[in-house]
Amino acid sequence: MMIVGRAFSGFSTGMVYPTAPVYLAELSLPENRGFLVGLKGLMNTLGFFAAGWVGYAGSFAHGDLQWRVPLATQIPPALCLAIMTIFLPYSPRWLAMRERYDEAKKVMYSLHHHRGSDVVENEFAEMCSQIQHDSERKKKSNFLNLFTRQYLRRTLLACLTVNMMKLSGSNIIQNYQSIMYNSLGYEGQTVLLIGALYGFMAVIGQIINVFFVADHWTRRVTVISGSYCLAVLLAVLTALSERFPDGSNPAGSRAGVAFIFMFAFAYSFFFNSVNWVLVAEIFPLDLRGVGVGFSVFTQSVTAIWLSYAASIAFDEISWKFYFVFIACNLFAGTIYYFFLPET
Structure with missing residues (x-):
């Protein structure tokens, strides 16, 4: 039953994430x-913040309640989201x-x-004109167009952008942070x-x-500076983990936790949303849906093998x-510095 539930959850997430x-x-x-x-x-x-506190509260329960209660708390937010989508407008x-x-x-x-009204009318006319242009192109467009010489660079950059949300280390820290704190x-x-x-x-970083940041910094500057910032924070965390591996130095352990916290802040500050904006903007309109969908597919594949490899690597x-x-x-x-243009 748990496996079936996880399968449905993953399938649903796969629909929501690219959409x-x-x-x-x-x-x-x-x-x-x-x-x-x-x-x-x-x-x-x-959501991650709430899940962390629910997990902590669940640790005080006994028996099956330790995992049943945290699972049950996912139901009300999901129901609220499902009900609220009824009132969302269709995309114009x-x-x-x-x-x-x-x-x-x-x-x-x-x-x-x-x-x-004049601005809205002009925007509507431009949108209709663009749709007409795209519909003529779309007759010749399909999934394979993502890999043509004209669009391959965009496809690779989009895949890199969303995959770096996993390969930056954020998901591993999120999912395996208990092991990191144990170390x-x-x-x-x-x-x-x-x-x-x-x-x-x-x-705090996302707020x-x-x-x-979101509409004040350029997309390019955000992801470039964010990548190098995360690398520096991880480098310091690596040095602290090597120098104080067993918690024998309380100050060193606290410093390690501090840099994990700074990583969480920096990832949200630089990456957590701008990556999705970049991917949506990098493709032409007639390929946007399939382009974002393919990028998210590659991200999911990366998440699978990375989660499998991480458990072995930490051991x-x-x-x-x-x-x-x-x-x-x-x-x-x-x-990003050499190949990513500003959108």
């Missing part, structure tokens, strides 16, 4: 697109593509009426408490991103596994 950034990109204006996708990232970090682009022009214009007025000398419920506080740092080489993510971040930052 949400495309939907937000089609509803938002260019000047606030980063802000709206940043709110998506904020909801993600709030999706409506116009199906020649439901009156509905599309109504949605645009409801979203952008503050800009004035620094912490045990028992203290590990769960530290994990819950880790989620708080991610929330700052939403209001001060065999412990903190030396961090070198993999340091190298990945340095590699990504360099690729």
Whole structure:
């Protein structure tokens, strides 16, 4: 039953993940697109934050309640989300593509009426013109177009961008942080408490991103500086883990935890939302849906093999596994610097 439930959960996540950034990109204006996708990232970090505290609270329960209660707490948010989606508007682009022009214009007025009717009418006309152009191109477009010479660079950059959300080390730290805290000398419920506080740092980083980074820094500058920043933080964490492996030095252990917390903050500050904006903007409109979908597919494959490899790596080489993510971040930052154009 647990395996079936996880399968349904994974399937559902696979539908939502590529759809949400495309939907937000089609509803938002260019000047606030980063802000709206940043709110998506904020909801993600709030979810991780809540999950950490639920896990910590569950540690005080006894027997099967230790895992049944945390699982049950996922039901109310999922039900709320399902109910709220009923009230979401259709994407005006999706409506116009199906020649439901009156509905599309109504949605645009409801979203952008503050800009004035003339502006909305011009945007609607431009959207319809673009859809007409894309429909003519789409007759010749298909999934294989992602791998043609014209679009291969975009496809590779999009895949790199979303895969670096895993290869940066964020998911490994999120999923295996209890092992990391054990390596620094912490045990028992203290590990769960530290994990819950880790989620708080991610929330703070995402809030700052939403209001001060998302639509104020360029996408390119954000991912380049973020990649190198994460590499530096992981390098310091690696040195601390090597120098104080058994928790014999309390100050060293606390410093290790501090750098894990700083990593959570920096990842949310730089990466948690801008990557999705980049992927949505990097493809032309006629390939956006399939391009984002393929990118998320490669990300899911990376998450599977990385989760499998991580359990073995931590047993065999412990903190030396961090070198993999340091190298990945340095590699990504360099690729972004030389090959990623500003969207």
